[in-house]
Amino acid sequence: MxxxxxxxxxxxxxxxxxxxxxxxxxxxxxxxxxxxxxxxxxxxxxxxxxxxxxxxxxxxxxxxxxxxxxxxxxxxxxxxxxxxxxxxxxxxxxxxxxxxxxxxxxQVKMACTNCAAACKRCDEARPCERCQKYGIAESCVDGVRKERKKGIKRGPYKRKNKSASTENAPYSGYSPSGEGxxxxxxxxxxxxxxxxxxxxxxxxxxxxxxYYPYYYPPPPGYAPPPPHDAHANGSGSPNGQPPPPHHPYYPLHPAYPPIPMYPPGSYVPMPGQAPPGQTQSGESAEGKNGLPGGAGAETGAGEAKKKKRGRANRRNVEQVARDALARVLLTHAPSRARARSAVPATRAFSVSASRFGQTDQALSAQLAQELEYEKGSAQPEDPPFLKEFKDQHAWEIMDVAGNDEVVFNRKFGKENIRLIFSIADIQNPEESAFPESAAEDSEGAEDEEPSYPLRVSFTITKASVLPDDASGALAIDATAQEGTFVLDNISYYRDSKIANELTADADWKRRGLYIGPSFDTLDIALQDEFEKFLQERGINESLALFIPEYAEYKEQKEYTKWLEGVKSFIEA
DNA sequence: TCCTTCGGACATTCAAATCA
DNA sequence: GATTTGAATGTCCGAAGGAT
Incomplete structure (x- = not known):
């Protein structure tokens, strides 16, 4: 068509x-x-x-x-x-x-996120009729259409047999739809x-x-793909090809990861652990479908249904997260839970019983081999780039072994500047701020190191003379990539404690507060002044270059430690 | 009876292939 | 450059089943 x-x-x-x-x-x-x-x-x-x-x-x-x-x-x-x-x-x-x-x-051009999640009819109005009916008008926003993949090779172009159709049908009055x-x-x-x-x-x-069904025999050695969420990509593959893996898409803002909301006083769950008020499968306490008070039904149907529900639940969590994240300050910028959530978790394992400990030796040997390789390519304890950075004595690095978050601190006059990033961004690189095609266009792009955006959160506070003389804090969300900091937004908090605390309680408080405008919507002159302000504080190109390099260095260290730990566990 | 879930049919979009 | 094709992607119908 x-x-x-x-x-x-x-x-x-x-x-x-x-x-x-x-x-x-x-x-x-x-x-x-x-x-x-x-x-x-x-x-x-x-x-x-x-x-x-x-x-x-x-x-x-x-x-x-x-x-x-x-x-x-x-x-x-x-x-x-x-x-x-x-x-x-x-x-x-x-x-x-x-x-x-x-x-x-x-069919509407773009259903709102609520209707899309519920697979229900939407309309052009915002809020749409359905959202108004269910009292969720405030969350009735357009979804974002996924960008179509480019460079996909098409099959041989099959021209329609015009002569045949005209012979059989001398009257060539095709309907406006072209389908009859x-x-x-x-x-x-x-x-x-x-x-x-x-x-x-x-x-x-x-x-x-x-449409005429045609069976394409699988190539030799073809193994069926792992269970896949067919609905996420429409109704499977009309051409019989295995559908591509579905990656969750978070259109809200690159700096706002889809992390769920937690009420004050609660704990922040670890990856894979269900947050409070949700089931392990990620079901929102708000009710299925993202509707308030929805009476979700655990049907307990077949595996396919569960998979489908998994998708719906994931959508719900994303929706809840989007709502929350429109207001959230990203003090834990690269949240562990968020970063890991993007890792595809579908892999087929056989659960059939076999002799205990049968695979230990093989796994241990493989781990040893990997460990040897990693140690062989490991950088020295203080690589030149790190030594050079430390020699400047500008930033104090707070790097705890085993944590994936790294904190840099520095003082600038009476200001305390804190910077946080996570090495998890390396493992789960998000869509680059610079399109792939642009990188491919430049010559020798293939030889270059892959570049990935690394989210960084800055907090600038001022020391107060009196306890109640709180001058507040600035919180800046940015992305470091290819030697530049792309600023997402700058938030201001009256209470510097709210900006600084890394507790779930503080996180909860931050969520109700205005996070400030998107940086790129600010007046150009204002953007320039903000950039100069940050440059003066050492938030500059060299720092933007150093952070990804340090993240990679730390990731290498942590991976080696992880290998050692797992290996010793298996061998114990 | 109402509501939610979800399989799958159907609609739309748009890059690639081909034509003129 | 215009047109055509068809895969990718999105929408939402309608059956099934749980909740009230």
Whole structure:
């Protein structure tokens, strides 16, 4: 289907005609409906408020009587056909459309996140009707369409056999949708006018082309992919190819990871552990579907259902997180829970019983081999870049072995500047701020070290003389990549404690506070001044270059330690 | 009866292939 | 450059089943 064919249909169907009073019965040869004035099909849509006002309710009230003007010739309303007219109707009933041509489903260009999560009908308005009905209007926002993958090789272009179609169908009146054609008068499915009835308008007959199943044998050595969330990529692969792995997409803001909300006083769960109020599968306490007080039902159906539910739950968590994160200060900038959440966790393991300890030796040997390799390529304890950085005595590095977060501190006048980043960003590089294509365009891009954005959170506080003389704090979210800091936003907190504390309690408090405008929406002159302000404090190019390098260095160290730890555990 | 879940059909988008 | 194709991606219908 071409875009030229699809676009007009969407625009014409989006504006529903207003409801008009039903025609009185008996005016049209006993039929409540007027005779058609143009080609079939024509449909009478249900009243918008049918089904109790929820257009999605499958078992709501039956549609009430609703009439509308006839569409222009060739237009199709996306509603079911009317009941067959009673006997005596002056015009023969439209056979082909009612029986074979299903009305085209109307679809909004972009459903809101709530409707998309619930797989329910949305509308163009924001908040949409459904969100208004469920009292979640404030979270009714457009979703973000995933960018289409580029550079995908297409198969051989199969030109349609024009001559064949014209031979078989001398009348080439294809329908506006391109999916069928209007046959010439006299060659219609209803057989034309066998008994003197007035000539019928042209009938819609589906085009001869269609989808023909074709089985592509798997290549030698092909193993079926691990269970996959088919719904996340539409309905699987129409071409029979194994669908690509689904990566969660967080469109809100690169600096705002999808971490769930925790009430004050609660603990922040570790990766893989269910947060308070949620099940292990990530079910939101707010209710399934992201609806307040939703009575979620654990159906306990098959594995496929569970997978599907997993996706829905993940969406719910993402939605909750988005709402929360629109206000969150990222003091724990690269949150461990968030970073790890992006790691695909689907891998097929056999759980069949075997002799205890059978694989220990092999695993231990593999670990030893990996450890040897890592130690061979390990940097010295104080590599030159680190030594050089330390010699400047500008920043104090607070690096605790075993933690994936690193803190840098420095004093600048009466200011205390703290910087936090996490090595988890290396393991889970997010989409680069610089598109892949741009990198590929430059010559020799393949030889360069892969660049990844590393999120960094700065907090600047001022020492107060009096305890209650709190001058507040600035919290800056930024991304370090390729020697620059890309600033996301600058928050201001009246209470510097709120900005500094790394507790769940403080985190909770921060979430209700205004995080400041997105940096790139600020006036250019203001942006310049902020950049100068940070440059003066040593937040500059050299720091932006050093942080990724240090992160890599630390990651290497931590990985080596991890290998040692796991190896000793296996061998114990 | 209402509501949620979710499989899968259907619609839309848009990059690649091909045509003119 | 325009047109066509078709895979990727998104929307949402409607059956099933749990909650009230």
């Amino acid at each position: 071409s875009s030229d064919q699809s676009k007009p249909s969407s625009t014409t169907e989006q504006s529903q005609p207003p409801a008009i009073a039903a025609y009185p019965t008996g005016h049209y040869a006993g039929s409540p409906y007027p005779p058609p004035t143009g080609p079939y099909p024509f449909y009478y849509p249900p009243h918008p408020e049918a089904n109790g006002g929820d257009p999605n309710a499958p078992n709501g009230l039956p549609p009430t009587a609703y009439m509308m003007p006839f569409p222009h010739p060739g237009l199709v309303y996306a509603y079911p056909p009317p009941p067959p007219p009673p006997a005596g109707y002056a015009f023969p009933p439209p056979t082909a459309p009612a029986a074979t041509a299903k009305p085209k489903r109307k 054609q209007w046959p010439p008068p006299g060659e219609q499915a209803n057989g034309g006018v066998p008994n003197g009835h007035p000539t019928m308008p042209p009938q819609f007959i589906p085009a001869p082309e269609g």
